[in-house]
Amino acid sequence: MKNRVGIVGVGQTHHKSKNTDCKGQELISIAVKRALESADLTMADIDAIVIGNMDHFESINYVDMWSVDGSGGYMKPIMKVTTGGTTGSAVGHAGFYHVASGLFDTVLAIGWEQNSESDTTAAISTCFDPITEREFCGGAIGPLAAQYTAYMSKYGATEEDAALVSVRDHNNAALYNPYAHLRQTITVEEVMKSPYISYPMKFLDICPRSDGACAVIFAGEDKAKKTVERPAWILGVGDCHILVHLADGIGLANLPSLERAAREAYEMAGITDPFRQFDVAELYVPASTAGVTWMEALGLCEEGGGPRLIRSGVTNMVGELPINPSGGVLATNPIGATGLLRIGEAALQVMGKAEEKQVEGARVAVATGFGGCFWSDVTVLSSSTQLD
Amino acid sequence: MDEVAIIGVAQTRYQRDNPASHAEMAYEVTRKALEDAGLTIDDIDNTVTVCNDFWDGRTISCMTITEATGSHKVPTTNVEGDGTYGALMGAMRLLSGLHEVTLVVAQSKVSEGIPAVITNAMFDPVYERSLGLDAINSSALQMRRYMSKYGITEEQCAKVSVKNHKNAKSNPYAHMPLDITVDDVLKSRVLADPIKLLDTSPVSDGACAIIMAVDEVAKKRYSKPVWIRGIGHCADAYHLGDRDLAEVDALVSAARRAYSMAGIQDPVREIDVAEVYDAFSYMELMWMEGLGFCGRGEGGAMIDSGMTGMNGALPVNPSGGVLSAHPVQAAGLARIAEAVLQLRGKADARQVEGATVALAHGIEGACGQGHCVFVLGR
Amino acid sequence: MAVSSEELGNTGTLKYPSRIRLPYTWHAGKAGSRFYQEIKDHCKIWGTKCPRCGWVYVPPRETCPRCFLDIDEWVEVGDAGTLLTYTITRYSVPGIQPHEPPYALGIIKLDGAGSGLVHLLGEIEPEDIRVGMRVQAVFREVREGNYLDIKYFKPLRS
Ligand SMILES: [Zn+2]
Numbered sequence: 001m002k003n004r005v006g007i008v009g010v011g012q013t014h015h016k017s018k019n020t021d022c023k024g025q026e027l028i029s030i031a032v033k034r035a036l037e038s039a040d041l042t043m044a045d046i047d048a049i050v051i052g053n054m055d056h057f058e059s060i061n062y063v064d065m066w067s068v069d070g071s072g073g074y075m076k077p078i079m080k081v082t083t084g085g086t087t088g089s090a091v092g093h094a095g096f097y098h099v100a101s102g103l104f105d106t107v108l109a110i111g112w113e114q115n116s117e118s119d120t121t122a123a124i125s126t127c128f129d130p131i132t133e134r135e136f137c138g139g140a141i142g143p144l145a146a147q148y149t150a151y152m153s154k155y156g157a158t159e160e161d162a163a164l165v166s167v168r169d170h171n172n173a174a175l176y177n178p179y180a181h182l183r184q185t186i187t188v189e190e191v192m193k194s195p196y197i198s199y200p201m202k203f204l205d206i207c208p209r210s211d212g213a214c215a216v217i218f219a220g221e222d223k224a225k226k227t228v229e230r231p232a233w234i235l236g237v238g239d240c241h242i243l244v245h246l247a248d249g250i251g252l253a254n255l256p257s258l259e260r261a262a263r264e265a266y267e268m269a270g271i272t273d274p275f276r277q278f279d280v281a282e283l284y285v286p287a288s289t290a291g292v293t294w295m296e297a298l299g300l301c302e303e304g305g306g307p308r309l310i311r312s313g314v315t316n317m318v319g320e321l322p323i324n325p326s327g328g329v330l331a332t333n334p335i336g337a338t339g340l341l342r343i344g345e346a347a348l349q350v351m352g353k354a355e356e357k358q359v360e361g362a363r364v365a366v367a368t369g370f371g372g373c374f375w376s377d378v379t380v381l382s383s384s385t386q387l388d
Numbered sequence: 389m390d391e392v393a394i395i396g397v398a399q400t401r402y403q404r405d406n407p408a409s410h411a412e413m414a415y416e417v418t419r420k421a422l423e424d425a426g427l428t429i430d431d432i433d434n435t436v437t438v439c440n441d442f443w444d445g446r447t448i449s450c451m452t453i454t455e456a457t458g459s460h461k462v463p464t465t466n467v468e469g470d471g472t473y474g475a476l477m478g479a480m481r482l483l484s485g486l487h488e489v490t491l492v493v494a495q496s497k498v499s500e501g502i503p504a505v506i507t508n509a510m511f512d513p514v515y516e517r518s519l520g521l522d523a524i525n526s527s528a529l530q531m532r533r534y535m536s537k538y539g540i541t542e543e544q545c546a547k548v549s550v551k552n553h554k555n556a557k558s559n560p561y562a563h564m565p566l567d568i569t570v571d572d573v574l575k576s577r578v579l580a581d582p583i584k585l586l587d588t589s590p591v592s593d594g595a596c597a598i599i600m601a602v603d604e605v606a607k608k609r610y611s612k613p614v615w616i617r618g619i620g621h622c623a624d625a626y627h628l629g630d631r632d633l634a635e636v637d638a639l640v641s642a643a644r645r646a647y648s649m650a651g652i653q654d655p656v657r658e659i660d661v662a663e664v665y666d667a668f669s670y671m672e673l674m675w676m677e678g679l680g681f682c683g684r685g686e687g688g689a690m691i692d693s694g695m696t697g698m699n700g701a702l703p704v705n706p707s708g709g710v711l712s713a714h715p716v717q718a719a720g721l722a723r724i725a726e727a728v729l730q731l732r733g734k735a736d737a738r739q740v741e742g743a744t745v746a747l748a749h750g751i752e753g754a755c756g757q758g759h760c761v762f763v764l765g766r
Numbered sequence: 767m768a769v770s771s772e773e774l775g776n777t778g779t780l781k782y783p784s785r786i787r788l789p790y791t792w793h794a795g796k797a798g799s800r801f802y803q804e805i806k807d808h809c810k811i812w813g814t815k816c817p818r819c820g821w822v823y824v825p826p827r828e829t830c831p832r833c834f835l836d837i838d839e840w841v842e843v844g845d846a847g848t849l850l851t852y853t854i855t856r857y858s859v860p861g862i863q864p865h866e867p868p869y870a871l872g873i874i875k876l877d878g879a880g881s882g883l884v885h886l887l888g889e890i891e892p893e894d895i896r897v898g899m900r901v902q903a904v905f906r907e908v909r910e911g912n913y914l915d916i917k918y919f920k921p922l923r924s
Binding site for chain 1: 788789790791792793794795796797798827828829831832834
């Protein structure tokens with residue numbers, strides 16, 4: 001890598017189901033101001049901005065231009081990146097590349113969504129191929145449900161395993177994350193008793209939709225060191241868009257895009273034994289079932305080993321590899337911001353600034369993004385510029 | 389900086405109602421750009437697509453061309469903006485040192501949607517959107533402001549249209565090669581005063597692809613690659629009323645950045661040919677000012693002087709420009725592709741003799757709120 | 767039934783018509799809400815003034831885009847101003863236009879405002895509109911708290 005890149009600031013809004021007091025640009029500006037404040041920087045320090053959301057959730061075309069009132073982009077270089085559910089992580093990676101390229105020294109990456117302004121599922125269903133798929137598909141839940149049904153029968157996973165993930169993430173959000181959208185502790189029994197949305201997925205197994213924004217500041221090595229004592233260095237990135245027809249996702253036992261993106265990011269970072277090397281993970285888990293199945297794609301366990309890991313409790317806050325101390329996507333999902341929140345939360349962990357949700361001594365973290373058509377992004381972060 | 393070269397370019401022929409699908413158009417230019425670079429898809433180690441959910445009529449529109457561009461095989465991302473911004477993202481991925489060969493593909497089927505409805509969505513839904521603003525009438529507000537502030541005339545704007553449509557006759561990819569006169573432009577149907585039909589760009593479908601490579605790869609495989617010398621982008625204020633629409637501050641800033649990276653001090657002398665985003669005739673005059681090719685308010689005098697004609701000192705839009713083909717997201721990338729052909733000396737009938745430094749330019753949002761400038765050299 | 771040659775058209779390929787129609791409800795925010803409330807209840811136009819650069823934003827902003835500072839000072843601007851530019855929209859786009867064309871649009875710099883306000887022009891023939899002319903807001907009788915509560919701007923005769 002030509003220029004080492006570190007995260008120096010992270011800001012987010014208090015995510016809610018309906019952020020009625022804010023116009024979109026104002027929501028963005030709250031996250032931006034908090035990110036600047038966290039790094040003790042001002043807008044004058046920002047050399048370029050990259051922003052992302054999903055167009056049809058707010059129906060605003062050219063959001064990079066529209067956002068200028070709230071993003072601070074007036075008379076600055078700004079561009080938009082959007083890749084569906086992976087938008088937030090793609091925006092984070094774009095921020096990374098802005099700095100890694102040497103063209104910009106300090107770059108602000110922004111993800112946001114005011115989901116309450118539209119009908120999210122109706123907007124998502126317009127992603128299906130208009131000629132062959134749009135008329136009989138609806139949202140992303142079906143393929144994920146079908147995937148877990150197959151996983152259960154193949155590996156002996158249960159609906160309770162998924163419920164454990166849901167309980168872990170909801171309770172982390174409730175106990176440790178003041179910014180999370182859903183902050184109620186729940187039990188396995190409550191998950192199991194919640195109504196089926198699409199078998200085996202129940203209401204408490206799936207993510208909400210939220211209004212919210214996240215801003216992350218990336219800086220080149222010198223600037224990063226001058227700005228904060230302990231930046232979160234980006235050691236590896238991977239982005240993989242493998243499929244284009246959602247129906248193809250139904251047959252997937254796991255998530256090949258995550259496997260490949262992880263391979264790319266791990267190779268860049270020098271991760272060879274992910275379970276041992278990572279101290280904490282912020283994973284884009286859109287449904288609790290994915291929290292059981294996708295760990296193996298990240299190399300955190302053997303094939304079919306997800307249920308074992310979840311049942312053992314190692315991914316809980318007190319475990320060996322806490323996953324989603326923030327509560328993750330099951331608790332907070334402002335779609336265009338969701339992937340960037342994973343990067344931001346992972347950064348806060350290795351910077352030692354995660355407050356109540358801090359995992360003691362976290363030095364190396366992994367963040368993932370999921371979306372599009374079973375696409376994945378993976379980011380490896382560390383408090384050191386190199387792994388030991 | 390000579391660190392990133394453009395080693396392959398391809399365009400479809402631009403036309404209304406292209407019967408090919410989005411993916412088919414993207415595949416056509418991907419294949420042709422590879423052929424142009426003498427590469428196969430396996431040589432591409434990352435891609436950038438340029439898709440916009442509004443223009444493509446689909447959420448996560450980059451899905452539409454993922455496979456057609458080989459993006460399912462390599463690391464990829466999608467920029468939503470003008471094609472020049474996609475090229476910038478592609479260049480950054482190479483400059484990082486993490487990739488070696490980037491494919492950038494932009495495509496648009498403007499004829500499939502209703503441009504006025506799609507561009508109406510640029511305007512704030514809580515405020516100006518209810519006025520029925522779109523690309524045409526908002527640009528009319530800008531054209532009027534520009535004319536009244538600097539005494540630019542409708543005739544001077546019309547001359548741009550005459551020049552560019554004529555240039556398009558030498559460009560096999562152009563959608564609208566036309567032999568027209570200033571009078572034809574002035575007498576064409578008024579859409580939103582002072583914008584008339586022949587001041588506007590056509591509804592075009594088409595795609596463009598470029599392949600970029602890092603210096604080691606470029607030098608090894610090609611004798612005289614075209615280098616990216618400088619890039620700059622910048623955005624002005626959003627609300628039309630927050631800007632003086634006759635001014636081009638964001639373009640000045642973007643150009644300054646690109647020029648300083650390229651070491652250009654006197655753009656009008658050092659640049660041999662420019663391909664700029666003339667979505668409307670008057671825009672080319674304003675962009676001349678922003679690019680420092682003339683002083684503020686001197687765009688009209690510049691077209692009068694003939695300097696930007698094919699035989700002038702600084703030919704602008706030898707391809708016919710956006711006025712002669714406007715496949716929205718691809719239009720800026722096409723400017724880069726055309727600039728590359730000029731620098732290779734392969735622009736055929738539209739070749740500017742001896743061009744060694746070229747400029748390509750794209751715009752973003754309403755009335756050129758955002759600009760992206762590339763300086764290329766050989 | 768076979769696909770007819772008419773359906774295939776002269777390109778030999780099918781066109782597949784569809785539309786995206788989604789309902790939206792946008793949040794106006796605190797500044798936008800007060801802006802519309804003042805217009806609806808009092809026929810007054812208010813903006814916000816940046817404490818650093820002094821720019822008065824109409825419509826009001828909570829953050830100055832130029833200085834990236836929070837703004838909390840509200841100022842009433844005049845309902846009259848100067849026309850900076852205009853156009854007459856002469857083509858029809860069903861569904862997005864406030865009136866049947868032709869209709870006139872302009873950018874008006876209200877007295878006391880920094881920003882121009884884009885709005886409709888009325889009570890004037892297109893050929894009589896001039897850049898620099900003075901215009902004044904005409905409010906709707908029945909106002910609903912939206913941008914079109916200002917019916918249009920009409921020429922101000924001194
Ligand atoms: Zn200010």
